[in-house]
Amino acid sequence: MNTVILIGRLTRDPESSTAGGYARCRFTLAVERPYTNQQGDREADFIDIVTWRQLAEVCGKHLAKGRLVAVRGRLQVRSYETEDGSRRRVAEVVAEDVRFLDKPRDRQGESEQPSTADLGEIDDDEVPF
Amino acid sequence: MNTVILIGRLTRDPESSTAGGYARCRFTLAVERPYTNQQGDREADFIDIVTWRQLAEVCGKHLAKGRLVAVRGRLQVRSYETEDGSRRRVAEVVAEDVRFLDKPRDRQGESEQPSTADLGEIDDDEVPF
Amino acid sequence: MNTVILIGRLTRDPESSTAGGYARCRFTLAVERPYTNQQGDREADFIDIVTWRQLAEVCGKHLAKGRLVAVRGRLQVRSYETEDGSRRRVAEVVAEDVRFLDKPRDRQGESEQPSTADLGEIDDDEVPF
Amino acid sequence: MNTVILIGRLTRDPESSTAGGYARCRFTLAVERPYTNQQGDREADFIDIVTWRQLAEVCGKHLAKGRLVAVRGRLQVRSYETEDGSRRRVAEVVAEDVRFLDKPRDRQGESEQPSTADLGEIDDDEVPF
DNA sequence: TTTT
């Protein structure tokens, strides 16, 4: 049993690629901690998410920096060797489900004056909560 | 929202210490993946757990290498600088609840011939599921 | 171990009361199912939530019909006897954490023309995600 | 988002059947509450679980009264009309994953003197945690 | 009885 559920905002636009023949989409979530620190401000955990296949396609198409999402997945720890021979570990959440919790804004670097029509075509409402 | 639930076995005995005036107990869980790899064997994720205060005391007293536990907690990512100035990240689960799912064995390096009396005193049944 | 995590919208305004000397707040969430039915529309589960103490006060003050929230809690099943002597069971989620996922609208039956000042006083932003 | 994770013991043997052309298996879990009541004893919630298809077959074959399992699923509330025309609601967890957390005992009403061979054939170890 |  290995289940992770997170709600947070994307720290930057997602990165889409292909790996092993499957669509893959990666992004990082800023997940706020439940308490404030001694300086009185709320810290966040920056958690790497990876999605595959159809879910990767939906995420790559609709997500963008700042969007609020809920993720359910599995915590995975990968181990690898660096160039100088030392071992490093990477922790990431392999998403099994992603819900979009806010309305899309215009995507960075796409259109300067996004129209309702453009937003209609992106049609984030196909994948509402 | 940041919730992690894991079931797995301790890879070694837990490490108890004190930090910031609070009892702390650390251990690593081997959490089996839901599928088998191409060689047909089941891999595992090795996930670091940290517990604090009373929960740390209970874990330090009753847990041991090989024990099966369920953990509910929060996925935390800490960032630190190495001696040579590079940045590293550490992911760990801060446990809010730990359930013991099997009966205790004798603890490594304690007694060669543990008696039922000894086990009775340890009394893991105080903290049954 | 008994953990439930839900995201959904309140089907009506929450009900605040006092029980056993503690503040209590009840509401029902409409939680959409992951799939659509044979008629092609998405059904929902209507799940009763109960909160206590400080969390009840925050929920009673800030929540309203239609608001989107995330709830983490425990699934509880209570059994009771009806007037005619038959046994009934009630399932509800006892919330341990509630996150508000959207901006407040004006509350039903409060002010016909809510002003930004009024919203400022309610100050839902004290309890943002 | 609708995720439930439970650990508990079966209150009786599971019931296997077929519904809508699919294998279905139902059982009830006794899930202990985290606290003790005023009489000092630990109560439990009795939560109905339903599984479908291959998972139903595995559960029907290997589970029995008293077995300790972990369930991940979705909380579903069904509404129905009674003979006298009143409305009732039923809450149950639709399991997506079930893990067996202890070794099988001999099943009620099967063999008086189960042998290791019999247990070997049941081979619960195919589905270990 | 149900939310968007």
Place this chain on the structure above:
DNA sequence: TTTT
């Protein structure tokens, strides 16, 4: 390196 980080989101609102």
